[in-house]
Each structure stands twice: as structure tokens, then as C-alpha cells.
Amino acid sequence: MSAGATGPFRALRVRNFRLFALGQVVSVAGTWMMVVAQDWLVLGLTDDSASALATVTALQFTPLLLLTLYGGRLADRHDKRALLTLTNVVSGALALPLALLVLTGGARLWHVYVFACALGVVNAVEVPTRMAFVGELVGPELLPNASALSAAYFNVARIAGPALSGLLITAVGIGWVMLVNAVSYVGTVVGLRLMSTAELRRGPRGGDRARIVDGLRHVRERRDLLVPMALLAAVALFGLNFQLTLPLLAKSVYHADASSFGLLTTVFAAGSLAAALVATGRRARPSARLVAGSAVVFGVLEAGVGRASSYPVAVVVLFLTGGASIYFVQAANHRIQLGSAPEFRGRVLALYTLILQGSTPLGALLLGRIMQHGGARAGFLTGGLVTLVAGAVALAVGSRGEAREPDARPVLPAEEQRARP
Template structure:
């Protein structure tokens, strides 16, 4: 590649990363097809229960909170390519079993719960392993670009998967879509086995309990890391529950069928993709003001989604909200990653992953409870208002930090003359 495209897509020059990205696009598209099909199945089994939908989301993400640090240790000790191959094979097998149950009209809610939990356990190993593996594939210089491209291809899959899934659910039924998802895992497995490089060798294992505590102390002692971490925790808990709120909005407010629901999810993902591509051009560390501002904009847009009832207005606002959500998350990610000390970076990013992913199961249950009692709109309104408030608080904290930094600098300069006079 050359020209300007070479700047945006420069990590794709690495053959093994290019293979991995192609496999991931197919596999993640299948996963998002599964999300639409699974949500539609749960709503059908439970007469549109928001609590049941929230429980599925919680079961799928809770293992990430419980086991991700252990998954990271496995990634350090074992061949990452072998771990990723095994994880994708197990995920494919789980999806196949559920698909066959649905096709046989034998699937109940507890089987969906069991599948969600099993997939979450596998993901607790796959997610940290995949993050570390991408870094080894491209090297440190290309890692920021590869990270942004990973977010971009993830959102490409979010655009393609729901759109196709909505049409297929309407035409063929939920079971066949789940069967296609099971087959999609083969794309990543094939890509992994076609790689030539030796980038998957095990790394050195960091300290166990002491290392985690040191990383936590490092984060707590740095306000420029602690504030964005706290911000993403609050917004992740209340505002980033779209796997739950989008299907409820589509069915209860917009009265969409399966194909229209797929379109709603696709529009949201298209906004996310646009923002992800925009962040590939980022080369420096985002400022605290940018992170807080992104949270405020996201909060305003999400609140607006909960206030409108027109399908056309909802589509436009969902596109903008999808873009704002990814722009915010990527801004926090880059501020934390580029601001942490190199010796603590892995542990700080592990904590960031736990904060972002770990808030999802609690948020899903909380928002599910809210929407069960006050309707689908409440999930967007409450999430948006809390996100808006958190962004304003973070902006104020950033201003206080800047004022303190200026005051310390001024005091240091004021002391210099007296110190000079005191010298013999």
C-alpha cells in the first residue's frame, strides 16, 4: 500500500496481521449475527422480558470480570496461537450445540443462559490472548495503528453481521443463523494456521499478586490515569449497554420486525465504524479535555435517543451515538495506554479491560431492571444523563488538575531566585 492509505492501513502490510484481520472480520460478523439471533430468541421465549435479556448479557460478560487476569497469565505461559485456535474451536462447538437445539425446537431459556456463560469463560482467555497476540504480530511501532484497525474491522463486522442476520432470521429462522455463526469460527482458525511467523511464543510471566497490586497502586497514584478509568467505569455501567437496550428500543418503541431490527443495529455499528476509522490517524495522547468532552457529547446523544419516537430520527441519532461511543472508548484507551509507564503498561491495560468489560454484567442487570419497570426509553435516558454528568465531573477534575500543575510550576519558579541567593 502507498500514499495516504499506507498511513491509515500501514499495519496491514504485515502478512500475518492481514490474515488475522481477515479471519476476524468473518468470525466477528458471525458473532454479531449470533447476537441478533440470540436476542430475538430470548425475547420470543420470554414474551419480551428485559430482565431475561439482561441476564443473558450478564452471564456472557461476568466470566471476563472473574477470569480475565488468569487468562492473561495463560497467554504469557503458553503459545498464543495455540490458545487462540483452541478458544475458537470451543466457541464454534458451543454455538453448534445451541444451533442444533434451536433447529430441533428443543432450546429453552436455560440452554441460552448456559451457552452465554460458556462463551464468556472462553472469551476470558481469548480476549487478553488476542490483545497480546496482535502486539506480537506487528511490533511496538505499529501497535497503535493495529489497535485502531482492530476496532475498525470489529465495527465492519458489526455493520455486516446484524444487517445479514436480520434478513436471515426473517427468511430462514434463528437456528440457521446460529449455525452460520458456528461455521464462522473456522475463518480465524484457518488464518491462524496459515501464519508463518513465530510471534506466538510464550512470554515471561509477570509477578502474580504483587504485580497486580503494584499496577493498581500506580494507577491510583496517577490522576491522569485514575480519572479516565473512573469515567469509563461509570459510563460502562450505565451508558454502554447497547446489547440490551438496542433490541428493546427496536421492538418496544420502534415496533420493528427482525429485518428492521438488524437495520437499527447496523446503523449504530456504522457510526462506530466511522469513529474507529477516524482514530487510526491519531498519533499522540488525547488530552483530558478531549476525553471528558467525548463523554459529554455521548451522554447528550444517548439521552436524545431515548426522547424521540420517530424511526428516521432514531436512525440518525443512533448513528451519531454509535460514533460517539467508540470515539469515547478509544480516547480513554489511548490516554491510558500512552500515559502509563512502560513497566506498568500491561497491568494498567489489564485493569482498564476489567473496568470496561466488568461493568457490563452489572450494568446489564441494572438497566434490565430499569427498562422492565419504566420501558425501553429509560435505559437510554438514564444512561445518557449519568454519562453526561460523569463527563462534566471529569472535565472539572481535569481543570483542577491543570490548575494544581500550574500552581506547582509557579511555586517552583518563585523558589529559584531565593535558592540562588542562599548559595555562597
């Protein structure tokens, strides 16, 4: 891949990344079908209980809170391709029994709880490994483009998955949707095994010396990493709990059926896809001001969803909110990932994942309690206002200190400067 390659899809010229992206589209589409099916199953088993839905979300993300830093350590110490193969095989093996229980009419709420927790354990290893692996697929020059494309195909799958899930739930039932998800993991495994290992751009590994504390110290000593991490923590805690807030908005406010709920999720994902495609043009590390400013815009739009006067208005604002959310997350990802040293990247991205997804259990429980008393609209209003305030604070702090930050110095060793999420 030449340095002069241009175009929004330039990372797809790398064969290994094409295989990876294709497998991910199949697998992530199955995952989003599962999200809709699981939410609908829980609401059906519990008579629309916000607390039960929040508990499932918390159980799925608590392992990320507890184990992701260890997952990042594994990513820095071992072969990422082998780790990803193992985690996807295990995920498929976990999804299959739950699908069979639903198909046979034997599913109970505690089964969903067990599955959610077990999948969370696997994701604690898979997510930071996958994010760090993208750099090995394309190298640092194409990393911003590959990362944006990863967000794009993720959102293509998030558009197709819920839309198809809503139709299939109505036509054949929840169990068949879950079965499709179990089979979809095969796509990622096949893509990984077809890759050429000789073309991977593997950087230095930490080996037995790779310690979690060293990754934390690397972030602590870099203000340009610490500020976006802190902002991400505030936004993720309250502003990014759409897995909880969207189904409750659809069912309790707009009294939507499965198809209409799938439409809301699809519209949100379409906005995310549009923003991800915009981000494919990024070639350099984003500024602190851009990251914080995008959080402010996201906060305003999310609060607007909570104030939407009707279903059609909510659809429009959700499209914009989806775009603003992914634009902020991608800007934070690029600022953090392109600012971290390669030998620490697995652990730094594990901390990023811990903050982005590991804070979800606490946020889900807090928002679940708020919405239990104030309704689904209160969840969007709370998330939007907290995000707005956090972005404004980060904007003030980041703008004041950005000129003194080490952004201008090289952050990647020369041998890696050859032509991922």
C-alpha cells in the same frame, strides 16, 4: 515497516496483522449475527421479557467480571497466539450444540443461559489476550493505527452481521444463523496458524512473577491511567449496554420486526465504523481532555436517542451515538494502552476489559429494572445522563492535573520502538 509509513491503513502492510484482521472480520461477523439471533430467540421464548434479556447479558458478562484479571495474567505469562487459538476453538465448540438445539426445536431458555455463561468464561481469557496480542503483531509505532483498524473491522463486521442476520432469520430461521456463527470461528483459527512467529514483536513476559496485584498497583500509581479507568467504569456501567437497550427500543417502542431491528443495529455500527476510521489518523497518545470531552458528547447523544420522536429520527441519532461511543472507547483505550509499561500490558488491558465489559452484568440488571418500569427510552436517558455527568467530572479533574502527569516521558523501552484493540 518503516517509521515513515503513512496512510490510514498502514498497519495492514504487516502480513501477520492482515491475517489477524481477516480472520477477525469473519469471526466477529458471525458473533454479531449470533447476538441478533440470540436476542430474538430470548424475546420469542419469553414474550419480550426485559428481565430475561438482561439475565442473559448478565450471565455472559459476569465471568468477565470474575476472571478477566486472571486472563490478563495468562496473557502476560504465556504465548498469546496459542491462547487465542485455544479460546476460538472452544468458542466454536460451545456455539455448535446451541445451534443444533434451536434447529431441532429443543432449545429452552436455560440452554441460552448456560451457553452465555460458558462463552463468558472463554471471553475472560480471549479478550485481554487479543488486545495485548495486537501490539506483538505491529509494534508500538503502529499500535494506535492497528487499534483503530481493529475497531474499524469490528464495526464492518457489526454492520454486515446484524443486517445479514435479520435477513437470514426471516428467510431460514434463528438456528441456521447460530450455525453460521459456530463455523465462523474457523476464520480466526486459520489466520492465527498461518502467521509467521519470527515476525512477532514479543516484549518481555512476566513469567511466574507476573502477579495480578502488580498490574493493579501499576494503574493505581499512575493518575493518567487511573482517571480514564474510573471514567470508563461509569460509562460502561450505564452508557454502553446497547446489547440490552437496542432490541427493547426496536421491539417495544417502534414495534420493529427482525429486519428493522437489524437496521437499527447496522446504523449504530455504521456510526461506530466512521469514528473508527477517523481514529486511524491518530499517531500519539490522546490527552485526558480529549477522552473526557468525548464522553460528554456521547452522553448527550445517547440521551437524545431516548428522546427521539420517531423511528427515522432514532436512526439518525443512533448513527451519531454509535460514532461517539466508539470514539470515546478508542480514546480511552489508546490513552491507557500507550501509557502502560509493556511488561504490565496484559494485566492493564485485562483491567480495562474488566471495567469495559465486566461491569455489564450489574449495568444490565440495573437498566433492566429501570426499563421494566420506565420503558426502553428510560434506559437510553439514564445511560446518557450518567455518561454526561461522569465526563464532566473527569474533564474537570483531568484538565486540572494533566500538566503534572508523566505523559512526556517514554512509556515504551527503546528496543520496542520499531515500526492493535
